[in-house]
Amino acid sequence: MTAALPFIDELRRLPADRLEEAADFIHTLLEERRLRRESMIDATSGSLAGEEGEALETALTECSIVDENAW
Secondary structure, three states: OOOHHHHHHHHOOOEEEEEHHHHHHHHHHHHHHHHHHHHHHHHOOOOOOOOHHHHHHHHHHHHHOOOOHHH
16 A cells, blocks of 8 residues: 555645546556456366366355255
């Protein structure tokens, strides 16, 4: 968080119209990051094979089964 402090001070000094521009830019960066992460997940999904893949598949199956008696 300390790396952001100088930028926060600069943002406080910006005029309202420039602050809105900066906020739009930051939102764009965050959205692009989210899309990149989703893309990476999509690109690597299904890449586990053998025992690791089977263990993951079993764990995901178990997570999707609701045991009403456990509640």
